[in-house]
Amino acid sequence: MPERFSAREAIALVTDDFTPAVVAAPTGPDAADQPVRADGPIGWAGYDDSRARAAERTGEDESVLHGTATVGGRPCVLVAFEFGFLGGSLGRAAGDRLVAAYRTAVERRLPLVSLVATGGSRMQEGMVALVQLQRVAAETVRLRAAGLPHVAVLRDPATGGGWATVGAGADVVLALPAAQVAFAGSRVRPADADPVAYTAEDQYAHGHVDAIVPPDRLGETLTLWLRLLSPAPTGPRSPAPAPLPRALGALAPAGTGWDAVVRARAAERPRAGAYLDDYFEVRATIRGDRAGGVDPGMECGFGLREGRVVAYAAQDGGATRPAGFRTAARLVRLADRLGVPVLTLIDTPGAANDAEAERAGAGPAIADAFAAVAGARTPVTSVLIGEGGSGGALALAAPDNTWATPDGYFSVIAPELAAAILKRPPEQVPETAGQLRLRPEDLLELGIVRGIV
Incomplete structure (x- = not known):
């Protein structure tokens, strides 16, 4: 069985320190600023009660935490999903937080690290939840245009739209051993589907994951990637060509x-x-x-x-x-x-x-x-x-x-x-x-x- 971590446990596993962001929805034409309604944007009966129970159980008020952190002494913007909060699902408020995290990375010229554990979009918010994927995709484009890297860590499970946008949209994708990694969640797969196809190891075998990293090595692995990918403090690098390697084999010219x-x-x-x-x-x-x-x-x-x-x-x-x-x-x-x-x-x-x-x-x-x-x-x-x-x-x-x-x-x-x-x-x-x-x-x-x- 895969080892599961709460959002706070995952953050503690990889960071030196973490400063949560003050939660505020972004402004502008793409902001999800519809008025708050009882039982959510589509009036799903009992949704407010479900959220209250999830908050009491996890100590979190939403499925996504974000803020600034240091990993191995290197600053970054960090996002962590709380699977215990309604399956780490994406709704309007979670989308607001993701957008805020991506924009903070761009504004401060910091790499983005995401610790993904999600079951997908939140059905209690209907299409309002699903369109959060478009918002994340737009922020991914802005992050890339700014020349900033994104490293994702796939926890158990990483499925649905959260995998297909935040996770799979990263530049470098790491996964914990035996984690479920798939677009299809466990309850919506065909009955005769091969379970192996929905694992981190199979995603690695087929080129969708860069490395399987055990929990006790995750911090040092993230530290190395941030060292390699972090942007120059003053803006994009202006590199000289890579130096030539030395010849390791024969040195004399070939006769013919x-x-x-x-x-x-x-x-x-x-x-x-x-x-x-x-x-x-x-x-x-x-x-x-x-x-x-x-x-x-x-x-x-x-x-x-x-x-x-x-x-x-x-x-x-x-x-x-x-x-x-x-x-x-x-x-x-x-x-x-x-x-x-x-x-x-x-x-x-x-x-x-x-x-x-x-x-x-x-x-x-x-x-x-x-x-x-x-x-x-x-x-x-x-x-x-x-x-x-x-x-x-x-x-x-x-x-x-x-x-x-x-x-x-x-x-x-x-x-x-x-x-x-x-x-x-x-x-x-x-x-x-x-x-x-x-x-x-x-x-x-x-x-x-x-x-x-």
């Missing part, structure tokens, strides 16, 4: 094009993990494409390099799947919004081309990665550390700022495939590799890379 291919494919050559470990002091991973897919061969996240934050997207040497390209695009766009420089490490024989990859949208996913890199305003630095097979590799390469290590190669197509297309026998594959001009030295001469690391 085929020599370069063989060396790049060698099992003992350092892969992305070795480069990331060598480059960063500490790092944290984002996972999945938020569309149901995870590519374990694409590592993405944020890390500290000599005390400076750098985002990274790194291929690990295998064929990159559509989910990998979409995850990389997600990473680049998030870093761009936060003003964080990006480092991409290129190492793939090419994009996955099996039937499953085609059905998962290989072409659109590659196009999305190209667009994310091309449209980035933050500096993107790319390093070819191994194989650079066709468009699946080029999609992660920064125009005019791509470098190569001596044991990499970049090619319009694999030499074997080029020979097959040209109807050449297998023994002519090495010669074909040479004709493709794919060595780092060739790439430098052709102006494809800026230099050899």
